[in-house]
Amino acid sequence: MTTLLRIPITNVFGQGDYSVTLHLGSEKSPVNLLLDTGSSTLVVKSTTYQANLDKKLTPSTAVQEVNYGVGGWNGPVIFTSINIHEHCHKSDHPQSIAKSPSMNLSNAPVALVHSDKQSKTFGDADGILGLAYHHLNKSFDFSDYFTEHKITPALSYPWPFSHEVSEDLVSFKKLMWKYPEHDVTPYFTLLEEQQLSANKFAFYSKRSAIHVNKSHSNKINKIPSDELAKDPLNKGLLILGGGEEQTDLYQGEFQSIKVEHDVYYNVDLKSVQVGTSQPVIAEPLNQKHLKSYFTNAIIDTGAGGIVLTAEIYQQVINDLIAYNANFAQCLAPFKEMSAQLVGIDINELKLEQWPTVYFNFVSEPATANTEEKIVQLACTPETYWQINTPNYDKACFRLLSQLPQWPNQSIIGLPLLNNYYVVFDRSKDKTGVVKFAQQKE
Template structure:
C-alpha cells in the first residue's frame, strides 16, 4: 500500500518523570508492541533500549517495569553482526544491534491492530508511524542501564554521523563463532576470544569461559607477550577498553530513526520540541509516577514533521538560528548577558577541538541543565553578584552536580529579584554558505538572535522535592571542550523547531510559548 503513504505531522505527548527532568516519548517495539519510554536527545543519534525486570524508584516509588523490551519475545527480531558503543560524558553503554519493528503514535495507541503492518498506512490522525527492520541497540549490562535512570533508553534525534556501529562478523568468524552475530551478546564476561575453539553459539562460549581462562593461564609467557591487546581477556563492562576494540573493526553508519522516517516519506525533515520544565515538578512527596506525569508542568510535546501549524503552542514570530554543522546541532554563541549588565563575550571553540566538536555551543534536548564553559560561568557569577551579593551563597552549593539531587530551601528565593539571562547567537542568513567566502565575512552577514532564559527556567522550584529549588546553570563538565551545552532551561518557555530541511545543515527556530 506504499502509494497511500503520505508525509504528515505527528503530535506525540512526552513527559519528564522517568529521566530526572529529561523528556521521554513512548515508542512501541517489536511484534508485541512493547512499550518503551525513551529519552529524546538531540545530542545523539542512536536508538537504544534496555532490558530490565524492575525499574529504580521514580521519586520515592519503586515501579515494576512494564515497558521493558524483551527481545526473546519479539518474533520480528533479526540479529546482526553489528555492535555499538556510546559515551554521553556522564554514563554510557555498549551492546548488540538488532532490527525490529518500531512504532510511534500520538496517544497511547491501545489498539494493537494499529501496529499491524498488513494494514494500510493511511494519512489518518492518530495512525502510528511504523518502521520495519529498524536498527535497535540493546544495552549489554544492568550497570550500564543506570545511564538512563528510570527511562527505558534513548531516542537519538541527531544526525547520522553520530550513529556509528561496528561490524564484528569477520572477528567472530575468525574465532569460530557460528553464527557470527552479536545477539546474544558474546562479551558480557571477561573473556579471551583468542582461545575460542569451534563453539556453536555465543551463550555456550560465555558459560564455558572459566575453562578457557584456565587454558589461557597455562600458555607460555612467550605466547602471552605476543598477544595483541584485543586478544587479552576483556569484557564490555569497561567502556573505554571495549571502544578501543571496536575501533579496530569495520565501521558502518546506521540510519537514525528520525532520518529513516523522513527517507521513507512518512514525515517531513523537521521536528518541534515543547517543554515547560527541566526538573520534575514535585508538589507532594507521596505522588505516584502517574500522578506526577499528569501534572501539566511535567508534560510536553514532540511534533514530528512540523511545528509552525500548532499555533495553540506559541505566540509571536520565530527567531531563527543557523545550525553550523550537522554532527551535533552546532550553533555559534556570541555572548550572554545577565540582566542589564554588560554582555559577556563567548570565546570561540579552541582550535584543538574543532575537528571533532565544530562550534562553541550545541543545542541538546537531552541535557537537563545549561553547562557553560568555565570562563563564561565565572563571568556569569560575577555579573549576578554585581546585581545582588545575596545571590552568591544561594548558587554556591550547585558548584557540585550532586547538589541537583538535594536542592536548597525554595523559601530563600525571590525570583522577582533575579534577572533574565540573554543568550545571543549568530542567526540565519539567506542562501547557502559559500565555501569560498571568508568565514568572518559570512558571519558579518548573519543577524544576531537573542533567546531569553527567565529566572523561572534557570531556577526550578519544587525540585528535586516539594519546597526545594535547583539552580540549572552549571560550569564546564569534566573532560569536555570549551563548548556550551544548551539544554532544557533555554528551551523551556519556547516552541523550538529543529528544521533540518533548510540549507545543508538546518536551522533552529524559537518562538515564545502561549
C-alpha cells in the same frame, strides 16, 4: 505521503529530561525513550524490551558503544519494527495502536544495552531516542572477530562477549576500532527517507526538572511516576513532521539560529548576558577540538541544565552576585552537582529579584555583502531556577559549569528551551535551522 504526529511527552522517567513512548517488535512492547538532540542512536534496555519474544527481530554482526559524558553502554544492533502514534501511554493496550495516526518502520536498527549496570545511564527511562544526524551513529562490523574466535552463531545478538571483554567501555572501544566502521541511519532520518515524516520536528516543554506539587509533600516513599505524570508542568509535546502549523502552542514570529554542522545541532554562541551587565563573550571552540565538536555550542533537548564553559559560568555567577549580593547564599551550594539532589529552601529564593539571562547566537553568518545577524534568546529566572524540585518547597539552580574533559563548548539545554516553542527544521539551508517562538500563555 508524509504524516504529522502530535505526541505527548513527559519528564518523569528521565529525572527532568523528556521521553516519548515507542512500540517495538511483534509484541509492540512500549518503551519510554529520552528525546535527545545531542545523540543519534536509538537504544533500549534489554530488560524492558524482551528481544527473545520479538518474532520480527533480525540480528546482525554490528556492535555499538556510546558514552554520553555521564554514563555509557555497549551492545548489539538488531533490526525490528518500530511504531509511534498519537495519544500513547506506556499502559496502552497494543490493539489501541491501530486506532490513532502513526508512523511505522518495518526493519529499523535498534541497539540493545547488554548490561543491567549500564542501563542505569537512562534513569527510570527505557533508553534514548537520538534525534541528531548519522555521524554520531557509528557501528562496527564484528564478522571477522566472530570468525577468529569461532563464535556461533556469528552474530552480535545474543551478546557473545564475556563480562571481562565488554564491561570496560574504554578498552571495548579500542577493540571496536580494529573492525570495519559504518554509520547506522538514525530513526528520524529513516522516517524522512521513507517519506513518513517531513524533515522537521518540534519540541514543547515547560521545565527541566520534575515538578513535585503540594499533594506529594508528605510522601515518605518515592512518588510513583504515574502520579507525577499527571501534573501539567511535567508534560510536553513532540511534533513529528511539523512545527509552524501548531499555532495554539506559540505566539509571534520565529527567530532562527543557523545549524553550522549536521553532527550535533551545532550553533555559534556569541555571548551570554546577565540582565543589563556587560555581555560575556563566548570564545570560539579550541582549534584542537574542531574536528570532533565543530562549534562552541550545541542545542540539546537531552540536557537538563545549561552547561556553560568554565570561564562563562564563573563570569555569569560573578555578574549575578554583582547584581545582588544576597544571591551568593543561594548559589553557593550549586558549586557541587550533588546539590541538585537536595536543593535549597524556596523561602531563601525571591525569584522576582533575579534578572533574565540572555543568550546571543548567530542567526546568519557574515558574507562578503552582509553583516553577521544575531538572535537574542531569553532564559528567565523561572526556568534557570526550578522550584518544587527535587521535593516540594525546594529549588535548584540549573546553570552548570563545564564537565571534566569536555571541550570549551556550551550545551544549551532545557532551561533555555523551556522558554520557547522550538522547531528543528533540518530541511533549510543544507544543515538546517533551529527556530524559536514565544510559548502561548
